Structures are given as structure tokens and as C-alpha cells.
Amino acid sequence: MINGIGKLVYEQRVEKLKNAYEQRLIQTNRQIVMLHVVYVVANPSICGATKIIFDQANKLIEKGIAVTIVSYGERPTWYQLKAHYIEVPSKLRISLLIPKCHIIIATYYTHIQECIETEIAPVIYFEQGDIHLFNYEKLKVDHKGFVYTQFQLPKFIMTVSQLTARLIKQYFKRDAKIIPNAIDPNTFNNKWTEENYKCEEKYLLIMGREDVVFKGIEEVVAVFNGLKELNKELKLYWITPYPPSKSFECIISKVIINPSQNQISQLFKGATFYISASYYESFSLPVLEAMASGCPVISADNEGVKEYGIDRYNLLLYEKGNLQDMAKNMLELMKNDRLRDNLVKNGFLTVEKYNWKDSIEKLYEYLCQIAQYEVLTCHMLKNNNPKRGFNNMLEIFDYANELYKNEVYEEAIYFLNEFINYGSSNTDKKIEAYRLRYWAYYFLDNLKEARQQCFLTFELGIPQMKECCFLGQSFLDEARIEEASFWFEKAID
Template sequence: MGLRLKNTDPAIAGPLRPDLPTAVTVARRHEFAARHSLSVAARLPGARDLPPGPLRLCYLAPRTDVGGGARILFEHGNRLTAQGHEVAVLSHFPRPDWIDVRARFVQVPFGVELTSSVPACDVIVCGYWDQILAARALGRAAVVHFEQGDFHLFEEIDRDTFAVASRNLVAADATITVGGTVASVLESRFGVPAAVVGNAVDRTVFTPSGPPATADRPYLLFVGWDGNGFKGMDEMRRVYSTLTASGRPLDLVWVTPRPPLDPLGRVVVSPDQSTLAALFRGAAAYVCCSRYESFSLPCLEAMASGTPVVATRNTGVLEYARDGENALLADVGDVPALAAQAARVLDDAPLAARLREGGLTTADAYSWDVIVGRLEAAYRAAAGAWTPPELPPGWTFTLDGLAFADPAAPEALRHVAAATAARAIAVPVSYPAFEGHRAVRWRVVARRGASVSSVSSVSSGGAGDAFRADLAAAGAGADDGAGAGAGAGSGSGVSMSSGDALTAGRGVSISSGSASAARRGVSISSGGTSAAGRAAPIASNGVIDADAVRAYLPAADLTAAVGAPPADVPYAAAMRDFAAGRIEPALDGFMTVFQRPGSRAEAGRWVVLCLLELGRDVEAAELVSGAVREYPDHSDYHYLQAMVGRLTGRRVDRDAYAAAIGMLGPATHYAEWFEDPASLIRGRF
């Protein structure tokens, strides 16, 4: 078989555990890359009568660790929930423990497109630009981009990155942002108008009246992770070194969302809000060395806490900072000037007192009571300026023999068909593989005959003008502008069938099999009938052809059985041999596919299973170890590695594997995966 062996003596090897950070990084790259290929139908002008009452809002949070951007998204959710709106917050990352999230929070596995879990809603709020096309592709609600600023606005970027960012940014039905500077850059750089709905500070938390953090000596407070160059942490080190070079008794407290690459001073990682507020109150000064910011929330929180602020003249700070009135400012990158300004605060008590008073006055103007009203107006205007896209004629759906896990999936499929500019749609379809395991593959279930205009032809007029007019009437900063749009297409005449609720094909009981199968505790059998009349399969390497878009609407193939896989499986004959206990010919068949370019990820899983059935455990361990390195976000290989490790006598960190597989979820970025891998790993341990 050409498999290379190496020593896996359990006596000298450490415990097996997954590399979750690498797996998450690769999964995010796969999701980002998949979004690049999306194209949505162009918007047509339109509007609808939105009934009064609470809005249904869904926020897509790109991160949940400590940071100003994440804090604002969660505050939006909390404040809008308190106003009676129905708010859901979706993220791949765990629920934060540093802030009380009172909106409904849903953690979506990294292996699944985040937008696939969007519930029925009036507005989808994208917290980052790369989510916009994926949200638009759902065709179910107005998509509002909440722009908080990042490298795409303030740094030079290559042509390809600019093109990808631009395609997403112009696709939003409306855009809101935190400040006039960001709105101006969006307009000039990408041609995207945006309404300004500023940030705010929670004055019940960030207040000068609470207890301060205690310290033996005065300290400067810095916030940011040194892995983000724009935060100016290099300048921070030099400012602190300059101030202490003369023997000045001064400490440094460094608040960071994750452990720093090169620690300095007292490091506080991911503090909760009350701890952060106490750190602000106890600081002699807060120093911001950022090279750019969209708003710079920590500076405003420092002001609200009664702490003098020293900052660079970055775009975000200049939204509210006035040199000598509520802060002392220096040019970006000017370390001597920053150090001199910090020294003035430390040495001039009357100046520090004036800055505190000026900062408190500034913070009073950024009240959540005002901001929430503007948010409500912006979202209601966007929802009212949007109409659902209509399903154009020419679509053909092949759903016979499928049972969707969600009874609403066929209707969701219609929405995707109406919204996409692609000519085909694929959904994940599961089939029984062997005892306790169902395999899932992407299958094209819908095709259209005619092409449509894509988002590249969308203009900023039409419904966008209606959105800005509605926002202006509501007094929500409409003078800054915002784009909006409506659905495309007309007519249908499409006949769509759907299966019953998924009630079959779960927990299949399979009996009889080879002696080697019994030794491994895997009971397999032959039988069943072959399926026919299926929709055309996607490419076997897991990359859907250019004409198809993926919609994560899980379904089961009720016509398939163990030993009778669907026709679109590239190693169907090998699976029949495997089910019949003919493991050697099955291994040959799987290896044939395994050696094809682009097919290793899907076929390798079956090769590992065959090797185990044949008692070739060392080869199985070698193969699965290499597969985990090559496909670190494929949860099946982590599952198999844990199982192989257990069979070969290795110590296995069961909790780490269960946690990693639960966070990764199904490996939908690949051609095939096992259904519900989290339940599989829990069941085996």
C-alpha cells in the first residue's frame, strides 16, 4: 500500500491530544475562502410595509474575546434586548465570560458556515465585512454591515484582497459605522455610503465613583495585543522605557485579550468589565499608542472612569479627543512626544485634574440611551427598505428520497435559489455507512437554466435612497448616508417537493460481519438496494464546481443503506466490499481513490478503518497522524486518531478530543464527513 511506518511505541510517546488552535485557524481560512466564491443576485429597488413592534435581529460576532469591537456588539444585543427586541448573537467562539451577554447566544461549530444558523429575522447584522455575501446568500432578511474599521480601511492592501473586500462591502443592504472618519473612508475607498451610529460607554460600569485597582506605585495602563501591529505595542514599550530611564517610580499594567508574545510589566488577560473599570480608575494615565483606530473605545472608557488620557492622533481618537481639553495628543509613532505628554500628566496635578473633568464631560455625550434609539431607527429603516427576492423561473429541484432534518429547509432552499447568482445549489446529504455512523456528502439538488445578474452590477441608489430617507426621518444620522436594496427576480412556476420530517435512517442496527470486525467492536453487514435518479454529484475533491453554491440544510438519503451507498460516492464499490466484510478488496478500492489528486481527505478515513479491521494498527496510526497534520480542521481525523490511539495503547486526552471535536463540528469544508462527530466521540469514550 506504500504506507510509511514509524515507531509509535506507547511507552515512549506522550498522551495524544488535538492541536485545537491550528484546527480553528485552518477552519476559519476554509470558511473565508468559501465565501470568496459566493455571488448573489443584484438587488432591485423596492420596499415593504414593516409592521410596528419588536424587531427580530441576528448579530454575527466575528470574535468573543476581550476587545472594544466585541464589547460594542454585545452591548448592542443587550440594549436592544432590554428594549423588547428579539436578538440572537451567533459566533464560532465560546460565549464570553468577561461580559454578561443577555441576548440569546448561539455558538456555531467552526466546521459549519456561521450564517447557516441564522434564525428567522428581520435584519442580519454583520460584524465583519467577510460575512456580508454569506448573509445575503440566505435571501431571508435585510443585511446590515456594522463597520468598526480594520486594515481594509487604513492600510495598503493588495489588489485581490481589495477586490474581495469590495465585493462584500457593496453587497450590504445598508451600512452603519461608528464615526464620521470611517464613513468618509468607506465612501472614498469603496464607494459605500454609511450612516453614523456612534459607540457608547456603560456609565454604570465605567465611572470614577467605583473602587480603583490598588498598586504599590503609580502605573500607566495600556490595552491591546502585541500580535496586532496597529495597536502600537512596540511604541508602548519605548514610551515606558523612556519614562523609567531616569529612575521615575512607575509601573506598567498591560491589558490584553490573549497572552502577549513578549510580556512586559503586569499583564492582565481578558479581564471582566468591573476589573477593567477598576484598572482604569487606578491608573495615573491611560496611554493609547495605536497607529489607527475607528473609534478607540478604551480611550472613552478611560475618560468615563476619570482617568487622564494620552493618545496618538489616530482617526478614531480624533472623533472626540481635543488636545489639552480632554486628552493630550501626539503624532502617530512619535515616541518622544508620547512620553513627554505622559510625563506632563504624571508631573502636573492641576493639568491631570482638568483632563479628568474634560474627559468626564466628553463621556457624558456618549450615552447608550441615545445610541440605542439610533440603532433601532437604522435597523427598522433597513428592514423596511428590503423586500424578499422572488424565485425566478427555470429552477429544477431534485429532492425525491430526501428527508430534511428541519421541516423548514425546503423553503429555505427556495430563498437561497432566489438570492443566488449561481446556477446550482448543493446540500449535505447523509447515508448509513456502518454501525453507528452516517456519512455525509454535498449533493447538488437544484439547478437553473438561465443566468442572472450578480451583485457586481448593484448600484447604491434605489432602495438605498429610501433607507437614507427613512433614517433621516427617524433622526438617526442620515446625513452620513447608507445603502440598502431589495430582492431580484420575478415569477416562479417551480414545483418543489419535500420529504417528511427526518424519522428514518438513524441509529441503524447492523449485524453479522467478519471476525476482524468483531474484534474491533464494529459490526457490519451487506444488504440494501442501490439508489437511482440522484442529482448530479459535486466534484470528488469536495470543491463544488463554479456553478454551485453550498447551503447547509442537512438531509438524509432514505433510499441508501449500508452496502448500498448513493451513486455519487466515488468509492461505492469499496464500500460494498467493506460492508460485506471483504476488507482487503475494500482497502484496494479506497486506496485507488486515495491516490487521486484532491481525494485524500475523504478516502483516507476509510483506509484507516480498513487497516484497523485488518489488524494493521501501526499503519493506521501513521496514516491518521499524517492526516491530522494535513487536514487539521477535519473532525473525523481527530475522532479516528483518538480511536486508533486507544486501540494501540496510547494515552488519550479524552476531554481534549471531545472539546475539540465539539468546537469543530462536522467537517463541511470537505467532500465527506461523519454526521455528528461530537456524539461519536462521546459515545466511544
Template sequence: MNITFILPGYPSEPSGGFRVVYEYANHLVERGHEVSVVHPAYTYSSGHPIYRSTSPRIDWQYIHEKVRMIYAPSLDEKYIPDADAVIATAWFTADYVHHYSHRKGKKFYFIQSFVTWYGFDKVKRTWLLPLNKIVISKWLYQLGLKFGVPVTDITYIPNAIDHNKFRLINPISKRPKTIAMLYSRIRIKGSCDGIKALQLAKMAIPDLHAVLFGVPKRSTEIPGWMDYIQTPSQEDLVDKIYNGSSIYLCSSWNEGWGLPASEAMACGCAVVSTKNGGSEEFCIHNQTALLSPPKNPDELAKNLILLLKNDPLRMKIAENGLQYIRKFNYNKSTDLMESHLLSIVKQK
């Protein structure tokens, strides 16, 4: 097959959504398919395009040499290669793909989240376009059905983890009282709740240590006793942060999937998370994680304290999570993606 992914812009910084697309592109070219990834020369901020004059340097993600990386002035059809399948990957790319001619291929919409800061109705409308929807989690699948997407137009293909990258290095039994957490300025990531939960846990367990990481510079809302690592390398993220922590804290209000939590789980962290939709794909309460409602730092803190005071329980949760997350791998997910694309492409 000849496949084109349409990304929403240049990746100005590491992005989980972009990473997933690049991973699929890598695995599909390894199977003999021709894959192009189109990047329009802008990113979106507050719903408005910010144009970029130079193509980015993507040093945070491996890109197979056979993947054709296209940096286009816009998403106008004249810049899009002819293909068997063309895949929108964000709400505003869906409109472009919808209007492309048949020469660009059968039309798909790869949905990794449902975010409404661009407008609920504006985003929802794209779900109802006549595109073949692919969603990464069961809650997004159910949301699509609720919106009125026909069951024949939506397919669930779970996200995956590269277990060669995200792996256990430091034994689960020998972890320090360190909690890792992604810090983000995006409100729905709930970083303010996570920080408050960590402060509450620190009051109960004074020797608790916390390490936060993220893309932005260190914020003044991060207390001085917490470490902060800006844009850690892949090696540091796996070796020092995930494998150097006993617990990973996810305080998001809403997640399409929750890549950092699943990566940390694959590295041996016991996960404490909110019930945010996406994380519940791999976080099963009292089995592979401890869960609590979003926007409730007190409950997050209780679960952190419970694991820090009960090491056998922490190790059990971590071991169960480590085994469970292995079912989500790129061999299986690429099998599903390849099979689904082929089934639609072969239709007349």
C-alpha cells in the same frame, strides 16, 4: 423587530468588537425586540478558518437571557433564522449576508474597523456590496465615501460606553504616577511604540509606574519594571487598572474606535493617544487628551512626561475627558440603531 447579528466566529477570548454587538443585543431585547446572535463554529487566523468543536463560555460579558445565542456549524443560510433585519459584523460575514434570501431580513453591514491583514482589496470589496452600512466613527464614514459607497447607503452611529460599568471611583486628584496600557501582539495596536514611550518617560521620571493588561501571556518584550495583568476581570479592570492610574496610553496605529481608551477616560484617566482615527472621536487635542502622530514613541513620551510633571494640566485633561465621554452612551446609540433599522425594515 426580529433582528439577527452574524458574528465572525466563536469568541475565544474577550473582544471589543464582540462586546459592542452583545451590548446592542442586550439593549434591543430590553426594548421588546427579538434578537438572535449567530456564531459560526470557527474563528479566523491569518485568513484561514480554525474550527471549534465546543461552544465558548462567555464569562467576560453579560448576555441578557432573552438574547438568542446560536452556535451554528457554518453561516449557510439553513442555519440562519428568518428575521426582519440581518446584520453582518465582519468582512467575510458580509458576503454571506449579501447572498441570503429576503426571508432573512433587510441586509445591513455593521463596520467597526478597517483592517487589511486579510487583503486590502478583499476587505474594500465588501464595503461596496449592496448592504446598508453602519459605521461607528466619522473617519470610517469618510473612508466609505472615499471608496465610493453612496451616501444613502452608509450611516454613522457612534460607539458607546456602559457608564454603569466604567465609572469614576478614585478621585482624579488622588491618582498615583501610574500609566495603564493595553498590550497586544497585533502590530497595528502599536504596543512596541507604547513600551518604548513608557521607557523614555521612566528615564525622565524614575518613580513612574506602568501597568499593562491584555489577553496573551506576558511577553518578554515587556520590561520587568512594568506590571502585567493577563485577562483582568471586569472589576479589576475598572477598580484597579483604570481607577488606579492617572494616565491611559493608547499607541495604536489604527483604531475603528478605541474602546479601552474611552473606557479609561470614563474612569478618570487623562488619555495620551496617537491620532489613529477612531480615538479622535472623543480625544480632542489639548482638551480631552493629548495627541501625537502614530509610530512616534518620542512624541508619546513627551506627552506622558508633560502630564506627569504638570498635575493641574493632567487633572484638567482628565476632567474634560470625563465630561465629554458621557455623551457616548448606549441609550443614545441604541436610539439611533433602532431608528435606523426600523426605517430600512419599513421600506418596501
């Protein structure tokens, strides 16, 4: 298993590298009434990187941009997402459900190539930092080559910090636009309300996935277990997207799975302090959110947190991996109230520099510039056709069905036509395709064409009750009572 990529999927992607090509764009002067941006997101579960994507999406919508999130997994409940959300079934490639748009933002390097191959719109790669960047020189040769190639494909790259921009330049010889992270002061602040987390316990707070080793969760648990002998009343709370293994049950006091943003803010406010033990970070958003909530912070001295974190000014830093150093900072912070107060005060001052007003304005201007580009169709792909590499016509039907269910009606109609015109011998599937097609036109408010498509089903046999009811409803929508009555009567004959 290669980090973040299943072995089979990874091998398939490496095999496709021979067809990889840099996206070719042409600059235009096109006028766009409403800009439509699509974020391609691999995993919608709670984490700092996903939260930044969703924050950007919501803020862009507030500025009048249409935003769609295309992702595996159900629409997240931990975040109040305003964007249109398309859930991709696990059996499909994520790029297959990308709708027509002006800009595609690939949010993980494994999706860059397939986003470009759609040839729908200019692709921006949004790099927030992960093991493939922080530990690039230690990757296996083939994986290293795969990552390097992906970074060469898009014309545009954006990132969140000076650190990640520097690494992108160092390893891949590419420039990246920096769009700084920011926090939402309406959620993360030091205002106490009746909804704030009510807890008489003294607890330390950690956040992150157990299976991501570089997050250092096991190290914090080990140090806490030792300190617990000195203070039996001290508790450890853990925010995580997935239930942890049973080995931690006797040590962790409380596990909070996929909490809402308001719940996280409340947990910060009630914590004695927050600990980030991550070896690698591009920016470390939770640390900044803790500061905004008035929660003292202890952090490993990764380069990302040092983008804004200053030891003994707004947080305590310890040498990453040095458990003795971590424990020393914990003990000091628990005993030194004056130090705690100073860290909190200076944390508030730090947070003021990272606001969404400035950050989203930079992103908005950047997107408006890129929206002036259009894709030049590339003929380097062997199977460059509208079927996007499907193996058979039933796969096209399944794909069209998913587009329909996700309300991407125009593209659904296109692929339903592909299936119907092919002349499938599967009559039941063909009837189903006809029905999806006329309903798609109906939902596009094209009643005349919807009825026309419905009448075509009669070629497959005598009118069925579903078609008669549909025709009746379509005429009723136009207040054409006589025609509506005729078809409703036909339905019950």
C-alpha cells in the same frame, strides 16, 4: 497569510466571488410582533469592536427586540451578554447557524456574502474600522478587489463615526448610517466603591492585542522601558485577550487577560494614566471609557480619537509612531498635577455627549425601517437549494445536530427530515436522527407531533427503552397517568 483571514479560507472566498450578487429586497408593510435581529460575530474575545456589538445587543433587548449572537468560540465570560448565543463549530461556515430572523447584521466584511446567500433576511453590514478600511489603498490587488466587491453587496451599511463613513464613501461609493458609540455610565464612572481596584502601585495602563501591529503595543513597551530607568517604582499593566509572548515578561508588571467590564473600570480608576498608541481607530472606545473613569489619557493622533479628543483639553496627543513625542507626554503628565486635573475634568464633560439613550434610539429606528424589507429569492446561485452546498448527507446530519444543540429546533427538524427522507443506509445515524427530531418537537411544546415522530422509530425495529421512556414522559407531562404507566412498564420489560 492575509490579515484576519486564513490563506485557505481567503482563497475559497475569492473563488466564490464569481457567484456574488447584491441582495435584492422588496419593501412591505408587514406587522412584526417582536423584531428578531441576528449579529454575526467572527470573534467574541475582548476588544472595543466586540464590546460595542454586545452593548448594542443588550440595549436592543431592553427595548423589546429579540437578539441572537452567532459566533465562533464559547459564550464570552468577560461581558454580561443578555442575548441568545449560538456557538458555531470551527468546521462549519458561520452563516450555517443563522436562525430565522428579520434582520442579519454582518459585523466583518468577510461575512457579508455568505450572510446574503442564506436569503433569510435583509443584511446590514456594520463597519467599525480595521486595516481593510484604514489602509485600503495599500492592499494587494486581489484583496482590494475582494473588499470592494463585499461592500457593494448589502443594501444597508452602518458605522460608528464620521471618519469611517467618509472612508466608506471615498473608497466604495456607499453611504453609511452613523450610529455613534457610547459608554455605559453604570460601569464606567468616577464613583469609588469597596470593589474598586486596590493597588498601592503606580502603574500605566495599556490595552490591546500584541499581534495587531497597528495598535502600537511594542512602541509603548519600548518607551516605558526607557522611562523605567528614571522611575524604578513605575509599573506597566496590560489588558489583553490572549497571553503575550515571553519577550515582554521582564518589562510588563502585570497582564490581565479577558477581564470583566467592571474590572476594566477599576483598572482605569487606579491608573496613573492610560496610553493608546494605535495608528488607526474609527472611534477609540477605551479612550472614552478611561475619561469616564477619571483616568488621564495619552493617545496617538489617529483620526478616530480626534472625533472627540482635543489635545491638551481632554487628553494629550502625540504624533503616531513618534516615540520621543510619546515619552515627552508621559513625563509631563507624571509631573504636572494641574494638567492631569484639567484633562480629567474636561474628559467628564466630553463623555456626557456619548450616551446610549440617544445612540440606541437611532439604531432602533433604523432597524424598524429595515425590518419592513423582505428578501427576494435570487436564482443566480448555481446550487441555490436548502442543503446550502453540503457535500454529503452526513454533513447535513452534523449540521442538524448543531442546530439542535443550539436550540434552533425548527430548522433542525427541517434538516433532520432531509437526512431521514434521503434513505441513509446508516441505521444508527438514522435512529439518532429520529430521536433528535422527536425531542425537537417536544422542546417546541408539540407533544402530539413529538409522540407521532417517536412512533415512527418503531419502523426501524422493536421499541427501545429510550423511546418507551420518552413516550411515558410525554404522557406524564399531560397528567395521562394510565398511558404513562404503560410505556414506563414497557421500558423495563
